[in-house]
Amino acid sequence: MVPGVAVGESPLHVLAKGDQWWHAYEALPYLLLHRPDLEARDPQGNTPLHKALSSMGAHRPFFHNDPFFQKHAATLLVTAGADVNAVTMNGRTCPSDALATCDIELVQLLISQGARVTGRDVLAAIESLHPPALDMLLSTPKMPSEETEVSPPEPVHEHIRDYGPRALYHAAVAMHNEEPGRGAQMGREEQTQKSCKTRSSMLRTLLAHGADPLGTIRLPKYPRPWIRARHNSDDEGPLRDEPSTVLHQVLLSNGMVEPFLELPTLDLEQRNEAGQTMLLAACHNASAFSSPVSLLSPANTAPEPLITHLLRRGADPSAVDNDGLTALHSAVTSQVYFSSTEEEKAFAAQLQSLILIPALRAAINAPDKAGNNPLHHAIQAGHGDATITVLLSAGADPRSVNPVTGDNALHVLARRLGSRGAKVPVAMFERFAKLGADVNLRNAHGETPMFRAVAEADLQIRHGPPDPYGDDDDLDGARAEAMWQMFEEIGVNFAARDDRGRSLLHVAAGKVEPVWDQTVGVYEKLLKMGVDPLVLDDRERTSVDVAAACRNEAALALFEREDGRWRSDGEE
Incomplete structure (x- = not known):
């Protein structure tokens, strides 16, 4: 060579x-x-x-x-x-x-x-x-x-998309680097301002040459797990390329919007394929509640958030999209990752201003087409106490039930209980139970919230040294024990059965979890709570049969087989 x-x-x-x-x-x-x-x-x-x-x-x-x-x-x-x-x-x-x-x-x-x-x-x-x-x-x-x-020239080795x-x-x-090496020579603020001016200039150039802000583009659609049902799909990956207009997608993506909003013929009520107006699209982006319309405003000018700007210009706050989402639903439906408590509180304050609009306050308990109201969406998306408190103070019903799935707020919260970052959801679970949410409500499948918790959350009790990669919101052994005690205090029925005759032990037996030293598994904990391991489901199976079929060795280790039947170690 x-x-x-x-x-x-x-x-x-x-x-x-x-x-x-x-x-x-x-x-x-x-x-x-x-x-x-x-x-x-x-x-x-x-x-x-x-x-x-x-x-x-x-x-x-x-x-x-x-x-x-x-x-x-x-x-x-x-x-x-x-x-x-x-x-x-x-x-x-x-x-x-x-x-x-x-x-x-x-x-x-x-x-x-x-x-x-x-x-x-x-x-x-x-x-x-x-x-x-x-x-x-x-x-x-x-x-x-x-x-x-x-x-491309022949031969073509792969299709050019x-x-x-x-x-x-x-x-x-799209965010791009400026000239190579310039970033180290410029302050961050100066570099951001320069980039914003350049991108703004490019957008105005494109628009001046006739680029259509309402032209159609297609981007991958990634469904959220809790609203997959509305698409009739269990696929957690890209569902399909979904069409949208350029401007709506820019609003959804927290892109630069000022040059678009300067267009004299812009119709704020123009809808995309999902039925979203400009306001509805912007509300899906949590940053739109705090990000200024203009990133180039003079230092002595108070920046105006995008949502405030659209409403001031006459955007219809009562608009509803094809999925039945209002601006209030849209504002809390996207998963959020606030970098600080202060950032979350700032969002909650902006949300409170939005709820002051009569049309949106009237929709505080309105279900969308999937049956979820704004409170359900906020819980599903991982919002914390600040946002939930704003919704409850505005009249959101903590006892509300999804008319499609039969889930209440506790069903939704249950999947977030567990060892990683579960301190807030556990406290919220107890809060909603004390506000009147039924802890033993059976949904459309006959499942109580505890079925969802056992199936989807990590409820193991881990004693021993703390996880070096954990944080203050994780559930250590003491907190996990307190969580199970809280379940008892709020009246969870551990003997509940679903429409298929399954007990909580059937669900736990089918969920194989690694159980390390000084760890109490969910199956073992439910046994200690008095749940019968030998009750039969509709398929004539005990929970031990399910554990054997799923090779749940941790559960099977609690039993021994004698005369063709399973017997627990403590059984006489």
Whole structure:
């Protein structure tokens, strides 16, 4: 293997990379006099011109760091007649390679020699954070439509998918680095301001050239586990590519919206495929309650949160989407990860302002089409005491039941009980029980909240040294013991049976958990609570039969087999 020469490269590829000054200024001109194959391809489909352009941004030793060698090589190749419309196997065009280097002169040279501007090139200009280059591309006559596909050379080793989101979405949402190395030289605030100004300029350029903010894009839809039922799917992965308009998706993704809101013809009640208005889409994004509309406001100007701005401009607060979600449902339905208690309290304060709107206060207990009211959504999404207290103070009913599933707040909370980060959910479980939520309510499957807890939460009692990777919200042995004691105090019926005749022990037996030293497993704990291990379900199985079928060794170790039947160690 020759240093600097990759497998499959021709001599022209090697010289085009400009690793040495004489490659570009002596060897390349000499080789071009002998009419080499300008369109020779390496295994990745790169022509020599691609190599010259892409090498301009490559990392090099300090004594080879001047991209002038590669620029000179690229200019020689274009002048010699290299195909400026050649495309690599992964879809890179010559203009997109040049844009990656922020060299607008090279882009102009390529276009002057007949390079066609594609959607890929527009995205490359956005990624390079180069507004003049973007404006030049969009001003190029006879620019193909955004839907135009670029055909790679044969053979095609894999299907080239779409190049990504549309340019507007890309500019508004995608975060890109600025010039390499500049981040270390600039303060964080200065860098953010510079990036915001650049992205804002690009968005205005795209809109000025006719980009449609209500054009359709498709992005993967990841359903939340608790609302999968509304899609009739048990798949936890990407459900499907779901269409939406650019602006709605920008609002959902906490992207830059100010240039869109400046459009004089913007209709705030325009809906996307999910039936969301601008306000409903923004409410799905918790940051919209605190993030200012303008990221470039003067220092002496109080920033206006996006939600406040939309309502001030007349957005309809009573709008409902296709799933029956109001702005209040939408505000609490997304999973949140507040970095501090103060951040959560700030969100709760903004939510309280939203609830003051009569139309939304009237919907405080309204179920969506899946049967969940705002309180259920807030619990499911992991909101803490601050948000829950705001909803309860506004009239949310802690005893409310989902009319579709039969679940109450305790069914929803039950899956969050467990060792990791369960301190708040456990306290909330007790709080709702004391507020009147039925701890033994049977849902549509005959399951009480405790069935959900045993099936989905980690209720083991771990004694011994604390987990070195844990935090203050985890349940150690003492807290877990207190949780089980709380279950008894609020009146949990441990002998309950579901519609299939299963006891809690049947559920625990089918859930194989690693039980380490100094750990009391759920099955063992339920036995100590007096649950009968030998009751039969509708399939004539005891919980011990289920444990044997599921190879739950920890549960089976509590029994011994005698005369064809299971007997616990303490049974006479």
